[in-house]
Amino acid sequence: MQHVTLNNGLRMPQLGFGVWQVADDQAHASVAAALEAGYRSIDTARAYDNERGTGRAIAESGLAREDVFLTTKLWNDAHGYDEALRAFDESLERLGTDYVDLYLIHWPVPEQDKYVDSWRALERIYADGRAKAIGVSNFTQQNLDKLLQEAGVVPVLNQIELHPRFNQAAMRKVNADHRLLTEAWSPLGQGKGLLEDQTLRGLGDKHGKTPAQVVLRWHLQVGNVAIPKSVTPSRIKENFDVFDFELDAEDVERINAMDNGGRIGPDPAEMNFVG
Secondary structure (H helix, E strand, C coil), rough: CEEEEECCCCCEEEEEECCCCCCCCHHHHHHHHHHHHHCEEEEEHHHHHCHHHHHHHHCCCCCHHHHCEEEECCCHCCCCHHHHHHHHHHHHHHCCCCCCCCCEECCCCCCCCHHHHHHHHHHHHHCCCCCEEEEECCCCHHHHHHHHHHHHCCCCCEEEEECCCCCCCHHHHHHHCCCEEEEEEEEEEHCCCCCHHHHHHHHHHHHHCHHEEEEEEEEHHHCECCCCCCCHHHHHHHCCCCCCCCHHHHHHHHHHHHCCCCCCCCCCCCCCCCC
């Protein structure tokens, strides 16, 4: 496993395991399989409705709690100082733990314009030691600039949609300029044709790896934190098997050139759903 160091000194595995769109009982089985495969970073969220299953898998894994880096997120219906504190307590209860390693604001929800108040709650949670680090997700440069004008604590990372067809070079630079790491959600493009791309297939043949492994290796080498998702045990293992090869500079440039602005998920500037 490769690790990155956050701007508050905390170390985090660079490759983690995500459980978006995974039912609670299935998340329990998938997280158990991921931990068995060697993953030590698990990413969940209130909105995924699988914090209980995720927490149970960690508790039953036989691993010490401090050996698993656990992330969860504040959902859009709980923005505001008091609301965020209450939502965090509820997440801890569902997860069955007394702290998380990383707590994120899931979306800025621009129509509400409450994310600065929510951030103040995250700062309180961080000061109390109940989150070892705090960060944001799906923040644009505008959101980040506004937050940093008010923040007493700089976020450690910004988790954004990022894959070869939407490589977010500009936002990655913004994050880096503010000392935030970039974490990629949907790092494999949700499998929507990306892994059939001939460039990736050719690089896979070159290195004796699958297209998915090539993409994850690209993420690691350009400095992203990545959290691939799978419910298939063989793919969970396959996605972890990316530490025994390296892409050369030309390989990386070929993948960089695949960018076509192909966003799959919502645009954060327009994402105001709170249900």
